[in-house]
Amino acid sequence: MIDPAIPRLTCVRVPELGLQRIERDLSLGTETPIAAVDRPGSAGRLCAVNPAAHRAGARVGARASAALGLCPALRMVVLDEAALTGDVEAIADLLERFSPRVEASADTPGLFWIDPAGMTRLFGDLERWSAAIERALVDAGWRSVIVVGFGRFLGAAIALCSRGVRILPAPADERAAAAEVPLVRLGLPHRRADALAAIDVHTLGDLLRLPAAELRGRFGREVAELHARASGCCDPPLRPRPPREVIEATIVIDPPDDQSERLLFAIKAALPALLARLQRSGERARALTLTLELEHEAPLALRIEPAEPCEDARLLLDLIRHRLAGLGHQLAAPVAEITILAEGTRPPTPQLELEAEAPRRDPRAAARALAQIRAAFGDASVTRARLKPAHLPEAGFTWEPAQELRPPRLRPPAANLSEGTSMLLRRLLPRPLPMGAKAGGGPDAPPRPTIAGVEAYARGAIDRLHGPYRVSGGWWNRLIERDYYYAETSAGDLLWLFYDRPRQRWFLHGVVD
């Protein structure tokens, strides 16, 4: 039974934040061993390793040289503290959509606390609220663990050993769950953990059963502090991030004007002061929102996002010029006033890339190009496919605006794929194409398909069909019953087709290559 009277605190952990950032940047797939190191050179130590590197023998804390000896294919990337700070800021910004009170851990990047008070009125219940947070983080490209508990330290400890979303009904459940957390996961030095293990103290629960008085003398400061924090006696209250200063400028256009060049020059005059205000708080412009107040018409809002946070007024003006030019004659009335709202973020300082690691493609150049396309044609002009659960193949994805360039993640090959076999890709056609058919399937079976009508995608005659698997549904609206097959033609083409049972016709839905 959940008691609503007890104040709650939610811990959000983005595990191995630095490693997740590196994996996203490199986009090498899950099978490539990757490790984050604290400094360049063979003396650096591994801060985080991905599962492939772990399987190859690389361990957190090991020297880079030792790890390379065990796993020559290991890709080691130096953790960029500044980039981590940027990511922490971005995640905290995202979390503020779900609660106004968000605190980012000062010591552990990727650890956040949120106050869920009042949020259930908006989201329904804590389950939905936490699921929405998890979904938003996944959309932003982060794996996360969310523990909706009561205490700051205990929630963080449980998040270390949990997956997904965990909602603890009562403080007693939180204490019970935290009691199972192994001490070695809590950052206790190994020698301290070993000393405790010698007296059969392995978990937080074991530690809490020890009397506090003698701990500092017998096991050291770290153990005593850990005991005190786990006991809850020094759990500080939530320290939410202070609200951001609104950096905004208003330009009055008198007389009202609809010429984009003149509007651009008016913006050009105000922009440097805005960027200077951002710089003073150590930030760069992440986005500009331009609100054009039109004479006797509803205002028009334009959002300009550079490829990466910048302080270059010329670049931003260039993007604004693209957007204003893209509006063309769409302005329904002259502009009487322009409000520019600048959103800032701490600038990432990317590490110097080694020559050997430089990718063949320049993702920054691509991001800049996409930002220009977005500026010229609007946010909806740059989209990417997003998978969604559905039985019908064409309903299994949707197009969504893409804010940043993120290479696709390939699923690892199936474990039963024999060596030397390559994976096949199935490409969906925008719309299923009707195919020809001929008799000969049998009295109760459908006619056999031919490539008539889809010659652009297939050559030769269809030799073999493999299937079917059946998808049916939609009875409440429009009945769909499809038998899907893979077909092989005499020319070696592989097709993905289906027999539409209600319409009694064959359709080509995709090709395999």
Place this chain on the structure above:
Amino acid sequence: MTGAAALWVKSNFSFLCGASHPDELVERAHAIGLRALALTDRSGVYGSVRAHVAARPLGLKLLHGAEVTIARPPLPGGFGPLQAGAAPPGEAEAPGCAVLLAQDRRGWSALTQLLSRAHLDCPRGQPTIELDHLLAAGDAPILALTGDPWLLGALRPRLGDRLYGLCARALRADEGGRERALRRRAAELSVPLVGAVEVLYHERSRRRLQDVLACIEAGRTLAEAATCTRPNAEHALPSPAELMAIFADDPALVARTLEVADRCTFTLDDLSYRYPVGELPDGTSAAEHLRQLTLAGARERYQGRVPPEALAQIDRELTLIHELDYGGYFLTMWDIVEFCRSSQILCQGRGSAANSLVCYCLGITAIDPLRMDLLFERFLSRERAEPPDIDLDIEHERREEVLQYVYSRYGRRYAAMVASVIRYRPRSAVREVGKVLGLPAPILDRAAKLQESFGGEIDVDGLKAAGVDVDAPLGRHLVDLCREILGAPPTSPPTPAASSWDMTLWTRWCRSRPGRCRGAR
């Protein structure tokens, strides 16, 4: 080939999953010529009695079992380093699924104990059997059918030839890969495979209702159902010929269904009333102790002068009670009444128990049946072959004290409240089905309120009056689906029947689960 058996059949007692009543499944199985049917509801045996009653006159062989979820044991080392070549984290923790079938009475006992333990140990609505518990019950005559390769490896050493690989087909896109993995593992372990269809409804037309139930469970409308519904309608009860067609590439899988059916001989007729013998003072038998208590009570009731006809009646009743072995039951009721009396909790026996002089003498009832000329046989008779039913009214504000006494006196594993399963009535049917169909809430609310609370039929005029166009496709779906869903159990938690409770070795013969009574643990 002389037939086939359906070995993985879920009725609507697999709450919000199966879409047919147990008797519908049994009748259909008989009509299409199946030799046997295994009722294997999700983590429960709620539908077994109905299926048994339906199967007996038809002569259909009914196998009793359940589909269970089996938790994976934790990885070696707990939170320690990942093992080389270990499965990915998500996959490594996914539980397994198995169909457990009781071979005989001992197997049924083991099965119900496993289910009870799963419900008692796990959060509400998520019963999961620990692998260790299943292995510990490995000697019991239970057949296990599973399609999970890891479970085959885990169960093979303990279950031996009582383990089968469950090769289930439903024309799904992903089943080819899974079947290949299963076949490879089964070949490595020399485990035989058996063919099945996961049956969710007795005929294909019920697929619509199954979709609706799945949406109710997921809290979605049909339009936003996504993958919470099944991708196709291939979950109807298959005839032997259809099973042969599905497994045309390997007919031995169908033949083996009969082997499985032949190995299961358990029927519910094998169960009979056996009251546990409680602790008795000085090693006396239940009958002797009951006689002593009754005679002492009689002396008290008749102020020391027990009439000869009362003695004769007591003798007659005790002889019958002893003959039918109900002495323990009377002693239990006496014990509870004594507790109430000593705790000054008002309690009173009522109903047909008032016809018994033994009950009167034990203080369970307050009316002298001799003086009122009541007939004892109305309460208990040799010919009726039914256990007696003593209704006890207890002061409602202190009822919990009595329940806690019973739990502490007889143990939580041996005492349980009788629960009843609620069913869809017209109002709830219209509300739930309408919501899934995406009907506007105000219309739905009005339509539900115009239905009878406990009526047996959907009032179409009431729907019309609420503004539902019953001739439009959506309205037709609403009427048809509401009619189909009537009588189906809506959700998993059975509700405690507030006024009746009984005790026996519950966990051994039927599935028990924790209650949610306020103040009770």
